[in-house]
Amino acid sequence: DGGITQSPKYLFRKEGQNVTLSCEQNLNHDAMYWYRQDPGQGLRLIYYSQIVNDFQKGDIAEGYSVSREKKESFPLTVTSAQKNPTAFYLCASSGTYTVSEQFFGPGTRLTVL
Amino acid sequence: DQQVKQNSPSLSVQEGRISILNCDYTNSMFDYFLWYKKYPAEGPTFLISISSIKDKNEDGRFTVFLNKSAKHLSLHIVPSQPGDSAVYFCAASVTGTASKLTFGTGTRLQVTL
Numbered sequence A: 001d002g003g004i005t006q007s008p009k010y011l012f013r014k015e016g017q018n019v020t021l022s023c024e025q026n027l028n029h030d031a032m033y034w035y036r037q038d039p040g041q042g043l044r045l046i047y048y049s050q051i052v053n054d055f056q057k058g059d060i061a062e063g064y065s066v067s068r069e070k071k072e073s074f075p076l077t078v079t080s081a082q083k084n085p086t087a088f089y090l091c092a093s094s095g096t097y098t099v100s101e102q103f104f105g106p107g108t109r110l111t112v113l
Numbered sequence B: 001d002q003q004v005k006q007n008s009p010s011l012s013v014q015e016g017r018i019s020i021l022n023c024d025y026t027n028s029m030f031d032y033f034l035w036y037k038k039y040p041a042e043g044p045t046f047l048i049s050i051s052s053i054k055d056k057n058e059d060g061r062f063t064v065f066l067n068k069s070a071k072h073l074s075l076h077i078v079p080s081q082p083g084d085s086a087v088y089f090c091a092a093s094v095t096g097t098a099s100k101l102t103f104g105t106g107t108r109l110q111v112t113l
Helices: none
Strands: A004-008 A009-015 A019-025 A031-037 A043-051 A054-057 A065-066 A076-078 A087-094 A108-112 B010-014 B019-025 B031-040 B046-049 B056-059 B064-067 B072-076 B085-092 B107-112
Touching: A004 A087, A009 A019, A019 A031, A019 A087, A019 A108, A031 B064, A043 A065, A065 B085, A076 A087, B010 B019, B019 B031, B019 B107, B031 B064, B046 B064, B046 B072, B072 B085
Parallel strands: A009 A108, B010 B107
Antiparallel strands: A004 A019, A019 A076, A031 A043, A031 A087, A043 A054, A065 A076, A087 A108, B019 B072, B031 B046, B031 B085, B056 B064, B064 B072, B085 B107
16 A cells, blocks of 8 residues: 555653654655644644755744655654644655645644643 | 635535635745645545646536636535535645645535535
8 A cells, every 4th residue: 555654643742852753655755745733723834855865944844853864754853942842743745846736644643741 | 924815714514515615825926726635633635636727627526716816716515425524725836846835724614414
């Protein structure tokens, strides 16, 4: 089955701890994205990557970091610098950076206690 | 600065009737528009899209209309079914850029029996 997997589904962390969210795709897509969803708000872009070993900041990158060492993987680290980390995090991918249709993973609900 | 707006946070429609979801945008550079459907605690799934060179695109029960002069698009679902109950997001992008999507805040559709 081709698709995007995110793990874990639910994640709890103590305030001040860094946490890394996993995103893996086997769709052979070049581009990958991380979004954050908060209640009553749309999806906001955190980081995106058009190709391996390259990534750009989205609209709300502060307090987050990413890496893109492999085509299939785009992990997101939520650092202690992120002031409001509790949210629903969504990873997506698209065939190339010029293709607008993005395919989303199931999401990770992060709760910081 | 909300470049994509969905002014109706919720909509209730009877089964079998037409559902009309609206979306407005402010950025005249947007030339590709998409609708996504999202169930709670899941990732959004792509529904239908439209390029700015068209004013209508149809796929089964789903039709998207684009009015460029008014910077307005709408999604029509006919006939509405209970399984259509979900949150619908419109999104916009500029073709040829990094395929970044700008999302609206979503409209929750409830299809009642």
